[in-house]
Amino acid sequence: MSDFDFIHSGRRTIDIEQQAVGALRERIDERFTRACEVLLGVPGRVIVTGMGKSGHIGKKIAATLASTGTPAFFVHPGEASHGDLGMITRGDAVIAISYSGNSDEIITLLPLIKRLGIPIISMTGRAQSPLAEEAEVNLDISVATEACPLALAPTASTTATLVTGDALAIALLEARGFTAEDFAFSHPGGTLGRKLLLRAEDIMHRGAAIPRVAEGASLSQALLEMTQKGFGMTTIVDEAEHLLGIYTDGDLRRSIDRGADLIGARIGDLMNRTPKTIDAHTLAAEALKIMEDKKITALIVLDEQKRPNGVVHMHDILRAGII
CATH class of the missing domain: 3.40.50.10490 (Glucose-6-phosphate isomerase like protein; domain 1)
Known part of the structure; x- marks a missing residue:
């Protein structure tokens, strides 16, 4: 030494x-x-x-x-x-x-x-x-x-x-x-850049990947759609594809606690009619904050006619490196 x-x-x-x-x-x-x-x-x-x-x-x-x-x-x-x-x-x-x-x-x-x-x-x-x-x-x-x-x-x-x-x-x-947004444009590959530039439309699931059922569908049909699409929820839409509500895994547990008729019930009778939604231009970082505040794992993205045109899951945001 x-x-x-x-x-x-x-x-x-x-x-x-x-x-x-x-x-x-x-x-x-x-x-x-x-x-x-x-x-x-x-x-x-x-x-x-x-x-x-x-x-x-x-x-x-x-x-x-x-x-x-x-x-x-x-x-x-x-x-x-x-x-x-x-x-x-x-x-x-x-x-x-x-x-x-x-x-x-x-x-x-x-x-x-x-x-x-x-x-x-x-x-x-x-x-x-x-x-x-x-x-x-x-x-x-x-x-x-x-x-x-x-x-x-x-x-x-x-x-x-x-x-x-x-x-x-x-x-x-x-x-x-x-500004911080100006800085982000010079650093699109960095964490700050992704936070200030990445929007819901950049990472959302579209088209057939969006879970959706009609208001008159049975609970079992809704659960099948939720299972196939893998988001832990499904949207409920009318004939013109306008959003009427949402049904989630959490809603299923609450339906059981209330003693709902799980065999004969229509999903329209059980759905949450005031789901949290965003538009395609919402920043991914803002979407993440909404999920954290509301303790949910997915958000429905609506178009100008209030029709579901995407779903953003928390896993998508994490994979994008927002945090």
């Missing part, structure tokens, strides 16, 4: 990076405001670029911007000099990240970007660097020290860069009035 104090080393790193992040707060000033105004004002996309570790952080910043209402993507500065510069067009803005402010690959691109009339926002640790001086706005990401004891591996500085990028993304999100 090593005698090295891993706990002290880990805590020292966190302390240094915490101090670096704390120092950023006072730098959220008029330069930050100007950077946000530039990004809000461009009709195109935000292009993020950076080399090495700055590039890795830049990819995350671009992804955060894109998912919070600011169209953005990352362009590698080395690849930009070999054709990818064509991805940058008039109407875009560039966020260029370089702690030294002197990355050759980025400096090479500056005259070309300027020629297109594209505003540049730099994120550097040196305000007097070539990149900072060429930028319309420079955001200061300097740190007192890196967590790396050799002062070689970027650690506190990359954390400061990431936090500054997050601050930009969230300020833009709030300024745009970006």
Whole structure:
């Protein structure tokens, strides 16, 4: 076993990076405001670029911007000099990240970007660097020290860069009035996306899968329909297919408790005439809440003429990953 104090080393790193992040707060000033105004004002996309570790952080910043209402993507500065510069067009803005402010690959691109009339926002640790001086706005990401004891591996500085990028993304999100539903459209595969986008019509059972019997059907006929369709209930409809009521497994138990004539009774005499229903545009998450509140496992979906055109079962919602 090593005698090295891993706990002290880990805590020292966190302390240094915490101090670096704390120092950023006072730098959220008029330069930050100007950077946000530039990004809000461009009709195109935000292009993020950076080399090495700055590039890795830049990819995350671009992804955060894109998912919070600011169209953005990352362009590698080395690849930009070999054709990818064509991805940058008039109407875009560039966020260029370089702690030294002197990355050759980025400096090479500056005259070309300027020629297109594209505003540049730099994120550097040196305000007097070539990149900072060429930028319309420079955001200061300097740190007192890196967590790396050799002062070689970027650690506190990359954390400061990431936090500054997050601050930009969230300020833009709030300024745009970006909503949870807007976020869902950028994340259709995520849980939030499914909650805000998936509707009853996307998961409901249709057509012949809907259990239905006539008002004059016997209880045994209704029970057979319930068994065959497997939803633990059946709809009761009139000749025009309008919904009259519903009969469920729970209703059967209540019929037995009341001593109902289970042999001769018509289902129309036993049915629940005020079932809970939804329309096809109801969010699946809302349907789930109704089921939980009412302690039921299925909902009837009605069309505009009050005819059953679907059934949503709790299992369908669970399979869709709503919770």
